[in-house]
Amino acid sequence: MLLILAAAGYGWYLYNEQPADIRKQTPVKELTATHIIHAFKENEIEANRQYVDKILIVSGRVTNIQFDSAGKATVFLDTGDPLSSVTCSFYNDETGAVKKITAGTAVRIKGICTGMLMDVVLNKCSIVK
Numbered sequence: 001m002l003l004i005l006a007a008a009g010y011g012w013y014l015y016n017e018q019p020a021d022i023r024k025q026t027p028v029k030e031l032t033a034t035h036i037i038h039a040f041k042e043n044e045i046e047a048n049r050q051y052v053d054k055i056l057i058v059s060g061r062v063t064n065i066q067f068d069s070a071g072k073a074t075v076f077l078d079t080g081d082p083l084s085s086v087t088c089s090f091y092n093d094e095t096g097a098v099k100k101i102t103a104g105t106a107v108r109i110k111g112i113c114t115g116m117l118m119d120v121v122l123n124k125c126s127i128v129k
Contacts, residue, residue: 022055022110022111022112022124022125022126023091023110023124023126025055026055027054027055027056027057027110028054028055028056029050029051029054029056029057030056030057030058030059030108031056031057031058031059032058032059032060033058033059033060033061033077033078033079033085033086033120034060034078034079034080036051036056036058036079036086036113036120037079037080037081037084037085037086037116037120038079039051040115040116040120041081041084044116047116048115051113051115051120052113052114052115053112053113053114054112054113055110055111055112056110056111056112056113056122057108057109057110057128058077058086058088058108058109058111058122059106059107059108059109060077060078060079060086060106060107061077061078061104061105061106061107062075062076062077062078062101062102062103062104062105062106062107063076063077063078063085063103064076064103065098065101065102065103067095071092071095072089072090072092072095073089073090073094073095073098073099074087074088074089074090075087075088075090075098075101075107075109075125076088076119077107077109079120083118084116084118084119084120085119085120086119086120086121086122087119087120087121087122088109088111088122088125089111089121089122089123089124089125090124090125090126091124091125091126094125094126094127097126097127098127101127107127107128108127108128109122109125109126109127109128110125110126110127110128111123111124111125111126112124
C-alpha cells in the first residue's frame with residue numbers, strides 16, 4: 001500500500017512539474033550561426049550528437065524577424081548559405097526584446113537546439129545581453 005501511495009505521489013509531482021526555463025540554465029556551448037549550419041551540413045549525425053537537446057548560445061546577424069498571429073516571435077540568423085539559416089523561436093514573454101532588434105543587427109541568442117530540417121532550429125529562445 002505504501003508503494004502505491006509513493007508511486008501515486010511521484011506521478012502527481014511529475015504531472016504538475018513545470019518544464020525547465022532554458023533562460024536560467026547554463027549553455028553547453030557558444031558558437032556562430034555559420035559554424036552550426038556548417039557542422040550539420042558536414043556531418044549531420046555528429047552534429048545531432050553534439051547539439052540536439054543541448055542549450056546553446058548562437059551568435060549571428062539577423063536576416064528576418066516574424067511574428068505570428070498569436071504574437072510569437074521567430075528570428076532568422078544569417079549563416080552565409082542562402083538556402084539555410086538558424087531559426088530561433090522565442091518564449092512568449094520575449095516578444096518585447098525581439099521587437100527592439102532589426103534586420104542586420106548582430107545578436108546572441110540562447111535556446112535549445114532541436115536539429116536541422118532546412119534550417120537549424122532553436123526553441124525556447126531568449127536574447128543574450
